[in-house]
Amino acid sequence: MFCGKIAVSAMVVGVSVMLLGGCSTDRTKMNEINKKIAISEAYPDGAPKMIEVKHGGKWYVVGSEKSAVEVKAGKPLKSFVKSIGAGPAGETVVFEQDKLMMADLLMEQFEAKYPKK
Amino acid sequence: MFASFKSLALAAVAAGTLAGSSLAQQKVVIDGSSTVYPVTEAVAEEFGKEKKGQVQVTVGISGTGGGFKKFVRGEIDISDASRPILQKEMDEAKKNGIEFIELPVAFDALTVVVNKENSWVDQLTVAELKTMWGPDSEGKIMKWNQVNPAWPDTALKLYGPGPDSGTFDYFTEAVNGKSKASRKDFTPSEDDNVIVQGVSQDKGALGYFGLAYYEENKDKLKAVKIVNKDGKAIFPAVEAAKTGEYNPLARPIFIYVNKKSLETKPQVKEFVEFYLKHGAELSAEVGYVPLPDKGYTMAAERVKKMDTGTVFAGKESVGLTIEQLFTMELVK
Numbered sequence: 001m002f003c004g005k006i007a008v009s010a011m012v013v014g015v016s017v018m019l020l021g022g023c024s025t026d027r028t029k030m031n032e033i034n035k036k037i038a039i040s041e042a043y044p045d046g047a048p049k050m051i052e053v054k055h056g057g058k059w060y061v062v063g064s065e066k067s068a069v070e071v072k073a074g075k076p077l078k079s080f081v082k083s084i085g086a087g088p089a090g091e092t093v094v095f096e097q098d099k100l101m102m103a104d105l106l107m108e109q110f111e112a113k114y115p116k117k
Numbered sequence: 118m119f120a121s122f123k124s125l126a127l128a129a130v131a132a133g134t135l136a137g138s139s140l141a142q143q144k145v146v147i148d149g150s151s152t153v154y155p156v157t158e159a160v161a162e163e164f165g166k167e168k169k170g171q172v173q174v175t176v177g178i179s180g181t182g183g184g185f186k187k188f189v190r191g192e193i194d195i196s197d198a199s200r201p202i203l204q205k206e207m208d209e210a211k212k213n214g215i216e217f218i219e220l221p222v223a224f225d226a227l228t229v230v231v232n233k234e235n236s237w238v239d240q241l242t243v244a245e246l247k248t249m250w251g252p253d254s255e256g257k258i259m260k261w262n263q264v265n266p267a268w269p270d271t272a273l274k275l276y277g278p279g280p281d282s283g284t285f286d287y288f289t290e291a292v293n294g295k296s297k298a299s300r301k302d303f304t305p306s307e308d309d310n311v312i313v314q315g316v317s318q319d320k321g322a323l324g325y326f327g328l329a330y331y332e333e334n335k336d337k338l339k340a341v342k343i344v345n346k347d348g349k350a351i352f353p354a355v356e357a358a359k360t361g362e363y364n365p366l367a368r369p370i371f372i373y374v375n376k377k378s379l380e381t382k383p384q385v386k387e388f389v390e391f392y393l394k395h396g397a398e399l400s401a402e403v404g405y406v407p408l409p410d411k412g413y414t415m416a417a418e419r420v421k422k423m424d425t426g427t428v429f430a431g432k433e434s435v436g437l438t439i440e441q442l443f444t445m446e447l448v449k
């Protein structure tokens with residue numbers, strides 16, 4: 001099954017390379033395609049969606065309801081990335097991390113919601 | 118094979134998102150050692166106050182090995198490390214065109230802790246630690262009285278950093294004689310707070326991590342003296358690490374800075390300069406041993422001259438004193 005996935009992924013990447021070889025706009029498109037593949041490989045049930053929790057004077061962004069409940073109960077996150085100055089007014093935000101790319105995805109969603117001027 | 122494809126794809130995504138956005142949004146991206154994290158976090162918070170939120174400093178904890186994996190691929194600006202960069206990591210960096218500047222930022226006294234209610238252990242020899250943690254002890258040494266017959270017939274529960282941790286590498290080298298050589302039947306975590314929780318909740322538990330985590334949790338844990346090479350039992354503390362008495366578990370901790378980030382991102386240069394200027398007071402504040410002034414001056418000089426390379430030639434180094442650290446020459 002993994003081999004099948006590799007073959008499909010490799011074909012998609014290969015085709016995208018052939019179609020998009022060259023300028024930087026094309027490379028950006030290719031990165032987008034590769035990114036979508038990587039996300040679907042990493043999270044077959046869907047990429048984590050950000051949930052914001054404010055607890056104990058801190059701003060948390062987590063990737064599941066379970067983590068949100070735990071943070072609200074005062075339980076520390078098992079793994080996290082702390083971003084000083086990430087909030088819209090320069091606040092510190094703690095993003096949940098996993099062994100894959102959760103913190104990066106949550107940060108992207110957070111930045112899209114609170115774009116820096 | 119699937120895993121390697123996936124990690125390559127993930128790396129590509131991370132590199133794309135982080136590198137791209139770092140330039141656009143005045144970011145400093147840092148990852149790596151949980152031991153170095155408290156110092157870097159303290160520096161980042163002070164830096165954030167000074168910059169009034171104009172620069173975003175992101176600090177992750179994926180362990181020294183995990184941080185270096187990202188660093189040598191050019192995904193992060195700074196790698197926090199509780200051991201020097203290894204040859205294989207240097208090779209990978211070279212392959213990817215990454216040059217780095219090695220900056221020692223403090224000394225740590227790696228601390229062995231037991232449960233507060235443990236009444237039988239006040240000190241440990243390196244040989245006793247080896248009996249507990251050696252690869253040959255896996256599945257065999259399961260009780261305290263198997264380490265020392267004077268100790269009780271209580272289950273020995275071990276907690277330690279995971280294999281991506283520089284603390285794990287240093288401890289295994291110092292205690293078992295070979296980096297990463299360890300029994301595997303213990304509870305590993307890259308997050309030292311998990312080790313704190315585990316040891317504090319089990320009377321028969323033992324674990325280890327950087328001194329800062331003990332300092333922060335000394336109400337919940339008991340630190341153990343370590344018998345040094347002169348036969349003296351030494352408590353893990355700032356002064357003993359400074360004098361070199363706390364051996365072999367005192368060690369330097371570092372940040373590694375991507376030279377290109379220093380050259381192309383003014384915020385990274387500013388952050389590193391701020392780190393070296395305030396490194397002494399902030400490392401002391403979180404429980405580590407500041408370097409003497411000349412250490413920070415030397416590091417600042419390396420940044421100014423963009424002096425790349427390592428003084429460790431890609432090898433682990435156990436039992437190094439602060440003085441010895443400053444007599445070693447950079448190897449490009």
